[in-house]
Structure formats: C-alpha cells, structure tokens
Amino acid sequence: MLYKNSLDGVTESMLEGFFVDWPNPPSTGTHLKLLKNSSYMVIAIDEDVNRVVGFITAISDGVLSAYIPLLEVLPNYKNQGIGKELVKKMLEQLRHLYMIDLCCDDDLVPYYEKFGMKKGTGMILRNYDRQAGINIHRG
Ligand SMILES: CC(C)(COP(=O)(O)OP(=O)(O)OC[C@H]1O[C@@H](n2cnc3c(N)ncnc32)[C@H](O)[C@@H]1OP(=O)(O)O)[C@@H](O)C(=O)NCCC(=O)NCCS
Numbered sequence: 301m302l303y304k305n306s307l308d309g310v311t312e313s314m315l316e317g318f319f320v321d322w323p324n325p326p327s328t329g330t331h332l333k334l335l336k337n338s339s340y341m342v343i344a345i346d347e348d349v350n351r352v353v354g355f356i357t358a359i360s361d362g363v364l365s366a367y368i369p370l371l372e373v374l375p376n377y378k379n380q381g382i383g384k385e386l387v388k389k390m391l392e393q394l395r396h397l398y399m400i401d402l403c404c405d406d407d408l409v410p411y412y413e414k415f416g417m418k419k420g421t422g423m424i425l426r427n428y429d430r431q432a433g434i435n436i437h438r439g
Contacts, residue, residue: 307343317375341355356390366400
C-alpha cells in the first residue's frame with residue numbers, strides 16, 4: 301500500500317467506489333476537486349491495481365484549528381489497518397495545531413479514542429440537496 305499526500309498522477313477513474321451508502325454521492329471528478337481543495341489530505345493507493353482505496357481530508361485555518369470532514373476506506377479493503385494509517389498520518393501532519401476536530405457516529409468513538417481523541421458534543425447542519433457537491437453551472 302502506498303500512502304501519499306500529493307495527487308500527482310491521480311485521475312478521476314482511480315477514485316471509483318467511494319461515498320458508499322450516500323444517496324446522492326459526489327462524482328469522481330468532484331471527489332478529485334475536494335481532495336485538491338483540502339488543506340491536507342492523505343490517500344492510500346493499491347499499487348497492484350493503481351486505484352485509490354482510502355482517503356482522509358482536513359480543512360484548516362493554518363493557525364489554530366483543523367477539521368477532518370472525510371475518511372473512507374473502500375469496502376474490500378476494510379479491516380486491514382488502512383484507516384488507522386490514514387488517521388495516523390493525518391494527525392502527524394496536524395500536530396502543530398491546537399484544535400483537531402471531527403464528527404462521527406457513536407460506534408466509531410472507540411476507534412478515534414485509540415488516537416488519543418476525546419468524545420465531545422458536536423452540532424451539524426446538512427443541506428441534503430448539496431450532497432453531491434456544488435453544481436458548477438448554478439454555483
Ligand atoms: C471507518 C473506516 C474508515 C475504518 O477503516 P478501516 O481501514 O477498515 O479501519 P482499520 O482497519 O484501521 O480499523 C478497523 C477497526 O475499526 C473498526 N470499525 C470500522 N468501522 C466501524 C464502525 N462503523 N463501528 C465500529 N467499529 C468500526 C473495526 O471493527 C476494526 O476494529 P478492530 O481494530 O478492533 O478490529 C471504514 O470502516 C470506512 O470507510 N467506513 C465508512 C465511512 C466512515 O464511517 N468514515 C468515518 C467517518 S467519521
């Protein structure tokens with residue numbers, strides 16, 4: 301498995317299969333765009349098949365805080381430690397910052413506690429009509 305924080309050589313077709321169970325998922329092109337626009341990201345590439353099989357992103361003010369909006373590993377690659385490696389590598393990149401936050405379901409609390417994270421209370425807002433990403437024609 302190759303872990304990278306650069307998108308050199310990564311094409312849309314290498315990003316098939318993510319956003320499992322999302323009713324209105326972003327396209328692979330939109331996925332590539334959000335990876336490019338993130339302040340930090342790490343991808344896991346299966347070099348045997350030249351596909352991205354896991355990714356994590358963070359957005360940051362570059363001074364105090366970062367938020368981790370997305371982490372996903374492709375279904376066929378789960379439970380091999382790829383998620384753990386992605387989180388570890390992302391937290392290494394963010395270690396100069398004060399606040400590192402993410403939201404997750406209750407069942408994943410023990411998963412993130414293993415990285416030293418603590419359970420807090422979050423507030424969220426979701427515009428479901430925007431789940432696939434901004435429509436570039438309508439803004
Ligand atoms: C969460 C996720 C990224 C973990 O990736 P992974 O590569 O399978 O994780 P690892 O191999 O590092 O770790 C697997 C461990 O996570 C646990 N785990 C994974 N998903 C879990 C879930 N939804 N609830 C509870 N535990 C979970 C596994 O049981 C396993 O536990 P173990 O180490 O005690 O055996 C992956 O399951 C995934 O993509 N899930 C769907 C998207 C998602 O929920 N993302 C997180 C958003 S906050």
